Amino acid sequence: ATGVRTAKVEPVEAEDSVEQFAEYRRLKTTMRQMLMTGVPNPFFTVHDGIVGDTTIVDGKKLISFASYNYLGLSGHPDVSNAAANAVREYGTSVSASRLVSGEKPIHGQLEKRIANWIGVDNSILMVGGHATNETTIGHLVGAGDLIIHDSLAHNSIVQGALLSGARRRPFPHNDYDALDRMLVELRDQYRRVLVVIEGVYSMDGDFSNLPKFIEVKKKHRAMLMVDEAHSFGTMGKTGRGMSEHFGVNARDVDIWMGTLSKSAASCGGFIAGSEALVELLRYTAPGFVFSVGMPPAQVAAALAAIDTLEREPDRVDRLRSRSELFLSLCQEAGLDTGDSAGTPVVPVITGNSMLALRLSNRLKADGINVQPILYPAVDESAARLRFFVTSEHSEEQIRFTVAQTAKHIAELRSGSVEEKAAV
Ligand code: PMP
DSSP: OOSOOOOOOOOOOOOOSGGGOHHHHHHHHHHHHHHHTTOOOOSSOOOBSOOSSEEEETTEEEEEOSOOOTTSOTTOHHHHHHHHHHHHHHOSOOOSOIIIIIOOHHHHHHHHHHHHHHTSSEEEEESOHHHHHHHHHHHHOOTTOEEEEETTOOHHHHHHHHHHTSEEEEEOTTOHHHHHHHHHHHGGGOSOEEEEEESBOTTTOOBOOHHHHHHHHHHTTOEEEEEOTTTTTTSSTTSOOHHHHHTOOGGGSSEEEEESSSTTSSOOEEEEEOHHHHHHHHHHOHHHHTSOOOOHHHHHHHHHHHHHHHHOTHHHHHHHHHHHHHHHHHHHTTOOOTTOOSSSEEEEEOSOHHHHHHHHHHHHHTTEEOEEEOTTTSOGGGOEEEEEOOTTOOHHHHHHHHHHHHHHHHHHHTOOHHHHHHO
């Protein structure tokens, strides 16, 4: 008799162990289905040694197209030595958030180096690439704001958007006209609008027309963020990324994001831009303030990688010519490479997860390591093998790989009754 009317709430089944979770049961079903095909699990393969143009699996050397060591700098003696020296000088951890007492001289040096490399005021390092997007996007916008991102945006961008509490809308892949139309309709309902695109798209190997996106963002007083995970070190004449590729002023992009785990042969991420942006994040971004500073080895490795890249810009030229060769050979062989555009990411789309799985398994038997991308990571019709080309691959390795890929696809498509039924 409190006078308060309470709606009747249906009791729900309690779940108090992960084994009961529907998500876990779905995972187990998918794994069982995969095992039933007889093709070994393609995930968590153990690799020995340093992965460059080759890798070692089960003691066997394979040509590798499954790492983003795009410039061969992970394993480069100068980079490894710099990391080892930093460990000797500073230890293996900075043992505190940089804000309090984890700051080392090399942190600031790398941040300035990245900012100068790109052509903006300053940058800030974070311990993970994924975490960089999540915490930055999650922090810079919130309720009352709009995040509008490419429909193929990386999971870290989407997670950041969800964390932020801002309204989230995807726009059709690379379509700046569609973005413009959406902003005509939506812009005046929101305080801040953050447009997020990527440099090179990591599943498809294509890229967006940055000058057009800058035009649209200026027209609507939106902020533009570009994720350079796969374009830092790989795009532009000297590897400075998308601003160099298009010859645009880097300051026309509000937020440059990059990962150090790919061309920079390290781990972690950065945000680069105006002094105000970096200062705000340095004092307030949760994933920076409440997280340990980047370990010395990682900082020193990235610094040495950028130095090496600057000394040896031919690595970028080689990467570009190898990527173009890979793509043109695939096209000549009639393989479906989607929208790949001469970047180091070249998908070979099979449109069928089982076919992709069998294909990668056959290539492994030939001495070629490439990762299948299967449903649900992509739509079933978009299942593929994804090749990451590096500057270290020889023309011979590339020719052999494309030839074997084309041969096996043709065989699998018109193959034995048993295989056909399974495909
Ligand atoms: N952004 C993009 C576009 C990526 O592809 C990735 C990972 N491949 C990340 C962010 C996260 O970077 P990291 O792996 O360095 O955490």
